[in-house]
Amino acid sequence: MSPNSKSREWPLWEVFTRSKAGMHHRHAGSLRAPDAEMALQNARDVYTRRGEGVSIWVVKSVDITASDPDDKGMLFDPSDDKIYRHPTFYDIPDEVGHM
Amino acid sequence: MNTEHHVEFLLRLGDNSLVLGHRLSEWCGHAPVLEEDIAMTNVALDLIGQARMLYSHAGEIEGKGRDEDAIAYLRDVLDWRNCLLVEQPNGDFADTMARQFLFDVWNFEVFSALTKSADEQLAAIAAKALKEISYHRRHSGDWVIRLGDGTDESRAKMIAALDRVWGFTDELFQMDDVDKAALAAGIGVDLEALRPAWENYVGAVLAEAGLEKPSVTWSVKGGRTKGHHSEHLGFLLAELQFMQRAYPNSSW
Numbered sequence: 001m002s003p004n005s006k007s008r009e010w011p012l013w014e015v016f017t018r019s020k021a022g023m024h025h026r027h028a029g030s031l032r033a034p035d036a037e038m039a040l041q042n043a044r045d046v047y048t049r050r051g052e053g054v055s056i057w058v059v060k061s062v063d064i065t066a067s068d069p070d071d072k073g074m075l076f077d078p079s080d081d082k083i084y085r086h087p088t089f090y091d092i093p094d095e096v097g098h099m
Numbered sequence: 100m101n102t103e104h105h106v107e108f109l110l111r112l113g114d115n116s117l118v119l120g121h122r123l124s125e126w127c128g129h130a131p132v133l134e135e136d137i138a139m140t141n142v143a144l145d146l147i148g149q150a151r152m153l154y155s156h157a158g159e160i161e162g163k164g165r166d167e168d169a170i171a172y173l174r175d176v177l178d179w180r181n182c183l184l185v186e187q188p189n190g191d192f193a194d195t196m197a198r199q200f201l202f203d204v205w206n207f208e209v210f211s212a213l214t215k216s217a218d219e220q221l222a223a224i225a226a227k228a229l230k231e232i233s234y235h236r237r238h239s240g241d242w243v244i245r246l247g248d249g250t251d252e253s254r255a256k257m258i259a260a261l262d263r264v265w266g267f268t269d270e271l272f273q274m275d276d277v278d279k280a281a282l283a284a285g286i287g288v289d290l291e292a293l294r295p296a297w298e299n300y301v302g303a304v305l306a307e308a309g310l311e312k313p314s315v316t317w318s319v320k321g322g323r324t325k326g327h328h329s330e331h332l333g334f335l336l337a338e339l340q341f342m343q344r345a346y347p348n349s350s351w
Contacts, residue, residue: 010132031135034245037241038241041237042135042138045138046134047138049141
């Protein structure tokens with residue numbers, strides 16, 4: 001949606017929440033809100049009703065740049081056969097334990 | 100403190116919560132946007148939860164076998180002790196937010212003070228409720244600001260909304276013998292003393308919204324102290340209580 005569109009809808013926001021035991025914010029869904037502060041409050045009401053989260057991020061959907069699914073082959077297949085990028089050729093002594 | 104006064108004091112708190120919770124529940128499925136439908140019904144659930152705790156506690160203190168359901172469903176208008184502000188109809192979204200905001204700011208002050216109540220159970224209820232009320236106050240205040248400082252239409256509606264309910268706010272700070280007895284016993288709150296904090300907070304939000312304090316000269320009271328309610332409470336109770344009255348002792 002272009003910034004100049006005369007839509008009467010509030011902007012769309014993507015919501016990310018982190019759970020109490022979690023280390024990362026995960027995408028929880030989206031909602032419409034007039035501004036960032038309201039987006040945060042609405043996210044709290046819509047996406048954390050059942051104790052799902054202790055931290056919320058909201059981002060305007062238009063601010064998210066996502067990779068094109070059609071580019072999947074070009075972007076991600078080449079790393080499939082470059083085993084030298086993985087640190088799996090070391091002999092780790094037992095005393096070191098799990099790494 | 101005598102039991103009758105103690106119970107009466109608790110009912111005044113519980114009735115505010117249940118009546119306002121019920122009013123907000125009337126928005127379910129009808130709000131202007133989905134997100135606010137969920138927001139308002141969340142607030143309703145918070146308030147109803149507070150009412151349940153307060154009623155149960157009142158019933159125990161009273162010791163006559165009344166539980167939360169008996170207190171909620173079997174009293175008629177003259178026995179209700181909510182303030183007049185919360186029974187006012189929902190109107191439009193601006194009306195609802197104006198009513199909510201003016202009440203939330205007061206409720207926050209009241210429950211902050213109640214966390215120090217000599218009635219330990221009440222203090223515990225207050226501590227839990229205060230977190231919910233903090234959020235209610237933020238949300239309703241933010242809407243007053245957005246509607247006041249919004250479009251010409253939203254501003255006009257918010258001004259009209261505040262004008263319609265401002266006259267019900269004096270009642271929030273008036274104390275009768277029951278309030279004074281509760282205060283003397285260390286259980287209650289000095290309502291008169293809360294007024295400056297309320298005026299400051301409301302004034303700051305109105306200023307941010309670009310709104311004037313309403314110059315309303317009428318003021319009514321008698322709901323929370325005498326059960327002399329506006330014409331709206333009867334209809335509200337008729338809906339709230341119909342099932343229990345029509346099918347006594349029914350349960351889900």
